Amino acid sequence: MKQKLLISGLAVSTVGVTSYLLKDKSNRQKVKNFIHSIKSSFSGKPNIDSFPVSKAGNPHPENIEDNKMVSEGSMYPVQYYDEKKK
Template identity: 35%
Template sequence: MGRKSMIASVVAIAGTTTVLLGKRGLRAKVTQTVHEAYHKITGKKKREEKEKQLKIGHSHPHDYDDNKMVGEGALTSVQHYNKKQQMSHQ
C-alpha cells in the first residue's frame, strides 16, 4: 500500500467517523455497541447488571424508588384481597 493510498484511507475513515458520530442517535448506538462488544470480549459485566443482581430480593433501606415499588406491589395484593373478601361477605 502506497503512502498516498494510506493517507486517503485514514482521511476516509476519519470523515466517516465524523459523520457517524456527529449524529446524536448514531453516536449513542455506536457507543452502546462498542461497550457491549468490550464486555462480551472481556467477560466483565456492566455495573448496572451487577447492581440488578444484588438487588433481587434484597431492597436497600435507602433505595426509595425500589422500596416504593415494593410497597405499591404489596398494596395492590392487599387491595385485591380486601375486595375479594368484601364481595364474599355481601
C-alpha cells in the first residue's frame, strides 16, 4: 500500500512540476525542439549533412586526437561514412 502511495505521489508531483515548467512558451518550444531532435536521431535515416566532411583527412593542427587518428591511418571513420552514405 505504501509503495502504491509513494509511486502515485511521485507521479502527481512530476506532472505538477512539468506543468509549471512548461507554462512558459519559450520553455515549451525548447522541449519541442529537443523532442524533434531526439526523434530525428532515431529515425533510422542518416543525415549526411551532419557529417563533418569538411575536416575529413585535414584536422586542425591543435586538435591532437584528430591528428593522432589521421597519422595512424585509421580507416574506421572512412568505413563509417561510406556505410552511412549508402
